[in-house]
Amino acid sequence: MSNQRSHSSDTVTWTGMIGDLSLAVFKGGVGYFTGSKALLGDALHSASDAVSALNRLIPRRSSLKGKGKSKRPTRPYKTEPVFAIIFAVLVLMGGLQIAVASIRDIASGNIRIPRQFALIAIFMSLAVKEAIFQFQYHYSKKQGDGRHTAYAEEHRFSLYSSLIVCIGVFLSVAGDTFGWKAMTYMDPVAALVVAGLVLRKGYLLIMNSLYGSLASETEQEDAISFIETVQRVHGIITVDDLKTREQGHYITVDLKISVNPRITVLEANEIAERAKKLLMNRFVHVSDVKIQVVPYDPGYPYKTNHQLADNDMPTLIQ
Numbered sequence: 243m244s245n246q247r248s249h250s251s252d253t254v255t256w257t258g259m260i261g262d263l264s265l266a267v268f269k270g271g272v273g274y275f276t277g278s279k280a281l282l283g284d285a286l287h288s289a290s291d292a293v294s295a296l297n298r299l300i301p302r303r304s305s306l307k308g309k310g311k312s313k314r315p316t317r318p319y320k321t322e323p324v325f326a327i328i329f330a331v332l333v334l335m336g337g338l339q340i341a342v343a344s345i346r347d348i349a350s351g352n353i354r355i356p357r358q359f360a361l362i363a364i365f366m367s368l369a370v371k372e373a374i375f376q377f378q379y380h381y382s383k384k385q386g387d388g389r390h391t392a393y394a395e396e397h398r399f400s401l402y403s404s405l406i407v408c409i410g411v412f413l414s415v416a417g418d419t420f421g422w423k424a425m426t427y428m429d430p431v432a433a434l435v436v437a438g439l440v441l442r443k444g445y446l447l448i449m450n451s452l453y454g455s456l457a458s459e460t461e462q463e464d465a466i467s468f469i470e471t472v473q474r475v476h477g478i479i480t481v482d483d484l485k486t487r488e489q490g491h492y493i494t495v496d497l498k499i500s501v502n503p504r505i506t507v508l509e510a511n512e513i514a515e516r517a518k519k520l521l522m523n524r525f526v527h528v529s530d531v532k533i534q535v536v537p538y539d540p541g542y543p544y545k546t547n548h549q550l551a552d553n554d555m556p557t558l559i560q
Contacts (some may be wrong), residue, residue, distance in 0.1 A: 258295050268367065277356050278407075279433035280356075283340045283437050293330070296325070297447070330444045330445075333447065334444035341441075406439075410433070481497065482499065499534070
């Protein structure tokens with residue numbers, strides 16, 4: 243069940259990433275053909291949102307696998323998302339280029355007025371982005387995976403960027419229509435503000451990537467502490483898998499534990515609940531714990547779970 247929820251959450255994140263990337267291409271194309279630098283900046287901001295989503299899909303995880311009291315951490319995923327760092331640098335360069343171009347247009351007075359279709363594109367993008375956000379946010383809250391806070395934080399600044407662009411393009415078009423020279427400068431002014439948001443986004447991407455690299459040792463120590471704590475719960479035979487995911491200042495823990503195959507499902511759920519409460523009470527930075535319970539299989543040459551059914555005497559520790 244835990245693995246299914248994790249897979250579903252990743253699918254939702256993939257949906258958001260593809261949506262942001264599609265919006266970036268759409269807004270970039272419209273911005274280029276309509277002459278709106280503000281819309282180009284908003285496209286770059288949407289592209290950076292897609293990279294943030296990709297960074298969540300390649301999370302900074304610590305994972306411990308094995309039987310019994312094995313404490314050797316294995317990392318199936320890299321903790322240094324090199325792609326995110328490279329793209330963050332490209333985002334910074336793009337933000338700087340848009341800022342310089344906007345300042346040059348304002349200083350020279352050579353303003354290119356966006357076409358009215360740019361406004362339609364902005365409203366369409368806002369509607370699509372809001373629909374994607376509402377889907378991600380409500381699904382995340384329903385599943386309780388803790389990602390809704392990250393979705394809300396990113397959507398807030400994406401909304402700021404799109405609204406600034408909308409106001410800038412509208413005032414620029416209105417100024418050209420009514421002959422108000424000063425208002426025609428609002429598109430490059432909006433582009434300059436959005437460039438600042440893009441630079442902020444690039445900086446955060448770099449810091450998050452570097453933080454994941456520096457925090458890897460701490461994550462390994464935390465994962466070992468989690469396993470030692472869970473193994474103190476009466477009824478747990480082994481911890482087969484443990485993964486942690488960062489959700490802002492908190493983390494969620496995914497556990498796979500083995501219990502006596504001869505106990506009831508209710509007893510197994512009670513053991514899992516005790517393990518969850520112990521972890522969340524002892525570690526204040528743990529926001530949620532998801533536990534998958536499986537019957538213990540000693541493997542060859544020991545008895546299998548099917549052979550145990552023929553013997554009334556328990557062979558495992560209760």
